[in-house]
Amino acid sequence: MQTFRPGQDGYAEEIAGFQTSVATQPAVVVAAESADDVVAAVKYAAEHELTVAVQATGHGLTAGTDGLLISTRRMTGVEIDAETARVEAGVRWGAVIEAAAKHGLAPLSGSSPDVGVVGYTLSGGFGLMARRFGRAADHVRAIDVVTADGELRTVTPGDDLFWALLGGRAGFGIVTALEFGLVPITELYGGGLYFDAADLPEVLRAWRTWAVAAPDELTTSIALVALPDLPFLPAPIRGKHVANVRIAYLGEDGDRLVEPLRTAAPVLLDTLKRLPYTDSGSIASDPPHPHPYHGTNATVEVLNDAMLAAVVEHAVPETVLIIDRLGGELARRPAAGAGWDSAAEFVVRALSVVEDDVDAIRRAHAKLFDALAPWSTGRLLPFLYGEHPAADLAATFPAGDRARLQQLKAKYDPAGRFG
Ligand SMILES: Cc1cc2nc3c(=O)[nH]c(=O)nc-3n(C[C@H](O)[C@H](O)[C@H](O)COP(=O)(O)OP(=O)(O)OC[C@H]3O[C@@H](n4cnc5c(N)ncnc54)[C@H](O)[C@@H]3O)c2cc1C
Numbered sequence: 001m002q003t004f005r006p007g008q009d010g011y012a013e014e015i016a017g018f019q020t021s022v023a024t025q026p027a028v029v030v031a032a033e034s035a036d037d038v039v040a041a042v043k044y045a046a047e048h049e050l051t052v053a054v055q056a057t058g059h060g061l062t063a064g065t066d067g068l069l070i071s072t073r074r075m076t077g078v079e080i081d082a083e084t085a086r087v088e089a090g091v092r093w094g095a096v097i098e099a100a101a102k103h104g105l106a107p108l109s110g111s112s113p114d115v116g117v118v119g120y121t122l123s124g125g126f127g128l129m130a131r132r133f134g135r136a137a138d139h140v141r142a143i144d145v146v147t148a149d150g151e152l153r154t155v156t157p158g159d160d161l162f163w164a165l166l167g168g169r170a171g172f173g174i175v176t177a178l179e180f181g182l183v184p185i186t187e188l189y190g191g192g193l194y195f196d197a198a199d200l201p202e203v204l205r206a207w208r209t210w211a212v213a214a215p216d217e218l219t220t221s222i223a224l225v226a227l228p229d230l231p232f233l234p235a236p237i238r239g240k241h242v243a244n245v246r247i248a249y250l251g252e253d254g255d256r257l258v259e260p261l262r263t264a265a266p267v268l269l270d271t272l273k274r275l276p277y278t279d280s281g282s283i284a285s286d287p288p289h290p291h292p293y294h295g296t297n298a299t300v301e302v303l304n305d306a307m308l309a310a311v312v313e314h315a316v317p318e319t320v321l322i323i324d325r326l327g328g329e330l331a332r333r334p335a336a337g338a339g340w341d342s343a344a345e346f347v348v349r350a351l352s353v354v355e356d357d358v359d360a361i362r363r364a365h366a367k368l369f370d371a372l373a374p375w376s377t378g379r380l381l382p383f384l385y386g387e388h389p390a391a392d393l394a395a396t397f398p399a400g401d402r403a404r405l406q407q408l409k410a411k412y413d414p415a416g417r418f419g
Pocket residue numbers: 017018054055056057058059060061062072089109110111112114115116117118119120121122123124125126127128169170171173174175176286287382383
C-alpha cells in the first residue's frame with residue numbers, strides 16, 4: 001500500500017478525479033489495494049483523529065477533505081459466478097459490462113461506463129434498464145464494508161447498515177466489495193434522436209406523451225445540450241444546441257415504438273439501432289474527460305404544460321437540462337435502501353460547467369427549480385454534482401429516512417469519522 005502526503009510525488013495524480021471543481025487537500029492519501037489496506041487506513045485515521053473520505057473515480061464528489069483520503073482505484077477485481085457479480089471498490093461499470101457480456105449477462109449500469117460501480121450503486125443507481133429492472137441498489141446481495149471501529153463486516157438485505165449504505169452513500173463506512181445480481185441481456189435497441197433546440201416546445205410535448213405511455217422495457221430521457229463545434233461530432237449536430245431524446249429499449253419493435261417521435265419535429269440526426277450492451281455507453285455519450293461541473297435536480301410526480309413551459313424558458317446553452325422518465329419497476333419495487341421517492345414519475349436535472357462563479361450557476365439552477373417547486377417531491381442524490389453543503393445533501397432524504405439515517409450514523413460512526 002502506498003501513501004501520499006501534500007508535496008510528495010504522486011499526491012496530485014492520486015487525488016485527481018473526474019470532477020475538478022471540488023477543492024480537496026487531504027492530509028494523507030492511502031492508495032488501497034485490498035480490504036486489509038482499508039482496515040489499516042481507517043484504524044490509522046482513528047488513532048490520529050482524522051476524518052476519512054473515499055474516492056474511486058471522482059465522478060460524484062460533493063465535498064473536499066482535509067483528512068485521510070482512501071483512493072480505491074487499484075481495487076479492480078471483478079468475478080462473475082452464475083448470474084452474480086462480485087466487484088472490488090475501484091471497479092468502473094465498463095469492466096463489469098465487458099466481463100458480464102462473456103456470460104450473456106449485463107449489469108444495471110448507467111449512462112457512462114466510466115462511473116464507479118460502488119459510488120453509483122450506493123446512490124441508488126438509476127440505469128439504462130431501470131424501468132424494467134429497478135435500481136442497481138435493489139439487486140445488491142452483499143456488501144463488504146469497513147466501519148469506523150476498523151471492523152470489516154459483510155452486510156446483507158435485512159441488516160440496518162445494508163439499508164443505510166444503499167442510498168445513504170457516504171457516512172457509514174468504506175465499502176471494499178459489492179455482490180449484486182446481473183440480468184440476462186446482451187443487446188438492446190438504443191441511441192438517440194436529435195432535434196434543434198428551437199423545436200423544443202413541440203419535441204418536449206411529444207416526448208412527454210410518448211414516455212408516459214411507454215412500456216417498462218423502455219427507459220428514456222431528453223437532454224438539452226449545447227454541443228461543441230468539433231470534428232468528432234456528426235455534421236448535422238456539430239456546434240448546435242440540441243434536444244436529444246435518449247432511448248434504451250429491450251423489446252424487438254423499436255422502430256415502430258419510436259415512430260411517433262420521429263414526426264415531432266425535423267430530426268437532425270437519428271442514431272437508433274440494435275446494439276450490443278457493451279456499446280450502451282454510446283446512447284448518452286457522456287464526456288469522458290475530467291471537468292468542473294455543478295448540478296442539482298428535482299423529482300416530480302407529473303410533467304404538466306406549465307412545467308414544460310418553465311423548462312423551455314430555462315433552456316439556455318450554458319445549462320445541460322435532462323428529464324428522465326422514472327416509473328415502471330422503479331415505482332413498483334420498494335427501494336432496498338434509503339432515499340428514493342418511488343412515486344416520482346420524472347426527474348428534472350440541471351448541470352453546468354463551472355467557469356468561475358459557482359454561485360451564479362446555483363442561482364440560475366434555482367430559478368428553474370423554484371418554478372418547478374409546486375410539483376417537486378424531492379431530489380436524487382446521484383444527480384447532485386459539485387460542492388453541496390452537508391445539510392443540503394441530508395435534505396435529499398425524506399424525513400423518515402433522514403431520522404433513521406441519523407440513528408444509524410450514531411450507532412456505526414459515533415465520532416463522525418466519515419463526515
Ligand atoms: C458522467 C456521469 C454520468 C453519470 N450517470 C449516472 C447514471 O446514469 N445513473 C446514476 O444513477 N448516476 C449517474 N451518475 C452519478 C454517479 O452515480 C454518482 O456521481 C456516483 O456517486 C459516482 O460514483 P464514483 O465512485 O464514480 O465517484 P466518486 O466521486 O469516486 O465517489 C462518489 C462518492 O461515492 C461514495 N463512495 C465511492 N466509493 C465508495 C466506497 N468504496 N465506500 C463508500 N462510499 C463510496 C463516496 O461518498 C464518494 O464521495 C453519473 C455521474 C457522471 C459524472
